[in-house]
Amino acid sequence: MTGQPLLEADGLHKAFGPTKALDGASIAIRAGEIVAIMGPSGSGKSTLLHCLAGIVRPDSGHVRYQGAEISAMTDGERSALRRTQFGFVFQFGQLVPELTCLENIALPLRMEGVRRREAEARAAEWLDRLDLADVGRKRPGEVSGGQGQRVAVARALVTRPRAVFADEPTGALDSLNGERVMRLLTEAARETGAAVVLVTHEARVAGYSDREIVVRDGRTRDIAREMEEAL
């Protein structure tokens, strides 16, 4: 790998009580790269994503964003990093039900202090981009699952983050809507230059990535790279 990775985890260990979630996991993500983290349920893939995103602090090991140690940051610094540099898409339950879809998309900008009019104008551009022009004034409860996930994608990208973390983003969708979400998420990420860290157990979703890392029993393997190196 050439140059400094955007995001890097090295030798991560994390236990929840007696359960080892991560047992020496390592991963490096380059700028603009789409990487799928795959593995069976309970393998530690979501914990790895949470550590990379600065949501969970590992028991030991290093997480670096552009060379800066995330685990050494204060809670406030990590929170600012998540707000300004990262975007998030989860399986469900991430939109604020009282706000309209447009307001939901504008929310990260408002939290950054952008004025309402400007924030909503920027959010509206994403509505068009993600085929959501009709749902801007609706509340999350009034839109379909696929539309809601596209609103979440728009909200994750509206701040033009350097990295988007997506944890089973199509897990609650049928094949057709899942495909649409993945296509729009990856196209938008490529256009804006955002890296995507994609946790999924679905191979068809991982098909949208540039490469995959497999997590098994809390340890990571880059099998494609091992195969290349073995040649």
Added chain:
Amino acid sequence: MSIGQTFLGLLESGPRHGYDLKKTYDDRFGHARPLHYGQVYATLSRLLKDGLVELDGVEPGEGPERKRYAVTSAGVSDVESWLASAEKPEPYLQNTLYTKVILALLTGRSAADLLDVQRAEHLRLMRELTRRKAGGDLADNLICDHALFHLDADLRWLELTAARLDDLGRQVRA
């Protein structure tokens, strides 16, 4: 793939030359595996012999392939009954991957490594097909999806097998 019935279906819109049929077939159904001219003319002469197509005319020109073929009413019935009949599903009970896994377990080699290598190769092809879908039309997407769902089924099987390897190894070697 039944080339004969596909030709008959293509001829329903009007008579065509063998070359036209080949070209349309390759564009729509070939997917990087075009028909050989030998296949095209062998198929057409069989259809002709069976009365499913007839010669619509022979035009003078260079080469032998200036015959124009038309579908007969028997040919149309043949396509209809082909489309209306169910395809026999693949039995999937003979499989090289399965053989490799069992052989690895029997000979004390790492079946886990074998599964990991295969998973990486499957995913490589799935990424290629997913990229191709982005640039293709809906009909092209349809055949890519067909491939993707089958690869996905293989991958689920690989994952399940990986999760069962310890028990499987004990049973196979018992």
